[in-house]
Amino acid sequence: MDREEVFAPDNIRRYAEIGCPELSTPSTATRRAVLRTMGRALTEEAPWPAPEPMLPQRLRHPPYSARDEQRLRSLRLPTRHQQRRLDAVLALGLGAGLWAREYLTATPSDLSTVDGVTQLQVHGTKARQVVVRDRDAQTLQRLAAEYPRENFAGFRASEWDRSRTWNAIRAIDTPTDLRLETERLRSTWLVHHLDRGVHLTVLARHAGLKTTRAFTLLMPFLTEPPEAVTNRHLADLE
Structure with missing residues (x-):
């Protein structure tokens, strides 16, 4: 040729x-x-x-299905250290939608609760406050009580390691067909809130986003409510 x-x-x-x-x-x-x-x-x-x-x-990192999310939440790992790390990663990803690098800095001192709503202060270039889903807030509160002076997942890595989060997460033993990926946890968190009708401006602020591109890519994964419900909303009847 x-x-x-x-x-x-x-x-x-x-x-x-x-x-x-x-x-x-x-x-x-x-x-x-x-x-x-x-x-x-x-x-x-x-x-x-x-x-x-x-x-x-x-979209390179689609959300987990409801079944796979439940499988992740139900995993019981052989050591306390691994279980702690898994619980923290799931709570920070599925509960707060953190970016990968933000897992390294989330600590108990970043939690606050007002009127029963738990918020997490996120640090770094996308500093913001994120409301944590209640079931995951309970996990973070438990971890904060058990390890008050450490970051939630117990990450210990050198500053020169540019893959600190990845290196920490890859040590968590999950089934081969259920890889733990921070990007997929974040996509799952976004889809959860989009399905619940959270205003895009609000969700973008909590997600640390400046554009709506991520929402556009996630549209195929959204669950559309029944037509009768949406019709009443569109007609200003509800």
Whole structure:
């Protein structure tokens, strides 16, 4: 196969569609652009078309199903240390929707309760207060009582380790078909609140988001309420 065939427009388009599933959408688009640039420079007869439209966005970390969320919450691990870490990660992810790096700094002193509502003060570049789901707030309160001077999950890592959260979480022994991923925990938290009708502006603030792109990507996972219910809301009857 000569270079005219290798760098043919259809070959590059097909490669971008099915040849690199491990890449994110932006990375796939970048690779496609590089190959198209090379193709234009290396070929003389290839029928190059007008620029192609942008690749559609896709969600790389879908939420856990209700069944898998329950499986995670029901896991009982062999050591107290592992169980503590799992409980903390689930409470911070499913209960507060934290970003991965924020798991490292969440401590008992960041909890506060007003009128029965527990909030977590999140530190870092997206500092904010997040209302914690009640069942997970109870877990954090328990961990705070048991380990008042440590971060919730007992993370201990060097500052130079840029994968501290990942290294800590990968030590948690979960079933092979139920990998623990902070991104999926966060997606599950977002979908839970979207299904409950939390206002987008409020949810974005609690999630530390500046755009609604994440909500758009999660739309296929939302549960639509019965038509009779939505019709009454749309008609201002409820």
